[in-house]
Amino acid sequence: MVSQQEYGSQEKHLLAVDCVIFGYESGELKLLLFKRQLEPGKGNWSLIGGWVDTLETVEQAAERVLLKITGLSRIFQEEVSVFSAPDRDPGGRVVSIAFYALIDIKSHNKELVNLYDAKWWPVSNLPDLIFDHGQMVDESLAKLRKKASYDLVGRDLLPDEFTLTQLRQLYNSIFSQEFDPGNFRKKILSMDAMVRLNKKDTGESKKGAFYYTFKPESEMNVAIRIINM
Amino acid sequence: MVSQQEYGSQEKHLLAVDCVIFGYESGELKLLLFKRQLEPGKGNWSLIGGWVDTLETVEQAAERVLLKITGLSRIFQEEVSVFSAPDRDPGGRVVSIAFYALIDIKSHNKELVNLYDAKWWPVSNLPDLIFDHGQMVDESLAKLRKKASYDLVGRDLLPDEFTLTQLRQLYNSIFSQEFDPGNFRKKILSMDAMVRLNKKDTGESKKGAFYYTFKPESEMNVAIRIINM
């Protein structure tokens, strides 16, 4: 029988999290990016990251970073994957876990964002990013699309009250394609996921579109596929 | 402007990988488990793991572990997620990344498996596992089901030559449900993913079932959903 290696005398690693923060504003899916403040790569655009402490989980580290930057807590956030190429960070061996988060841009703390020298960029037109952050964004976008195909992501990205047209435009921008208004409405309403309010948004049309809010997740029909990828 | 923290003086972490190794044998989906050889938890069943070195990626660490145990390389393997509860391992702070792998049980090195005191367990009847390894298995199974729903996983789990009945039974055991033979055949063949050989397996029926082999992945119709979960 072959023996396993003991805990002592093993190599230890710097562990970080990097947050891919998605938001939605003026009909566009956007990403919160930062001017890096330390070498290497100082002055270039990057995701916001943070070190993982010994007494927390990586999820908690990501929540901590998100709170620090946006002032928001209890936000949808999901692990993307681990990035661990030995030379990925020229500053040293750092293993980083990417997370993506979905927030309502209107509700976050803009002063904090300014404080950190951050900017919202449309995902359709991103600058070059340092290290492997571009790959983190690509993987996050793929995950977001997958999630949006069987889950209503509007809950996280839209304000509390929204119209079906706004939800459709959000989906248009996530998938970079135009969904048929009638069919989109039919499918979304068949999920029984939201309630219609007695208010209309007349900004976009003469007739006006009803506002909706989401029902609690437990009450909706979860077995419906929104987009067939 | 708020400044970011320097690389120096950060806490470092022990980093490990744990491998959830799936195989398929006598009509059952199985999992390779190990009798743990060191404290804490010595003698209990666990996944096989290994430490991550400074000069490798976590994927390479997982491949290294898989090769050591099974003698196999170039195996399908995918990251599941990061497990980082500070107290998950009573032996100390270890952050572990779970991977799941799919192998053809027939083709692996049984002597190596014996050497490491390992055993194939049917997933329908697993023993208690140490630490959070049970959760790793649950997440891996969920990932495997999701993958199997849009991808033919037979390529990795079955021998080179197999019958449609064997492929269906593999799917039955992955999803713990009986798929209709006619409809399963119709859907699988519509993917145009395999070629029929001029050989029959007459073990199961008088008529005999044709053997098939997989075409290269590039040639198959990838847009077909196998199982609607």
Place this chain on the structure above:
DNA sequence: TATTTAAAAGTATTATATACTTTTATCGCA
């Protein structure tokens, strides 16, 4: 040669997706 077995092929029904059309509510303006 009749019987048995499961493979293989085929059919019929239902459900869903997609493309397209019609009606509706409301505003601005003649």
Place this chain on the structure above:
DNA sequence: TGCGATAAAAGTATATAATACTTTTAAATA
């Protein structure tokens, strides 16, 4: 006040796919 414009909302018709079920086939064997 009533008409045109606008996009929402509702409705329809067709194509495609999922599901349940039936029939035919090939080969072994009693």
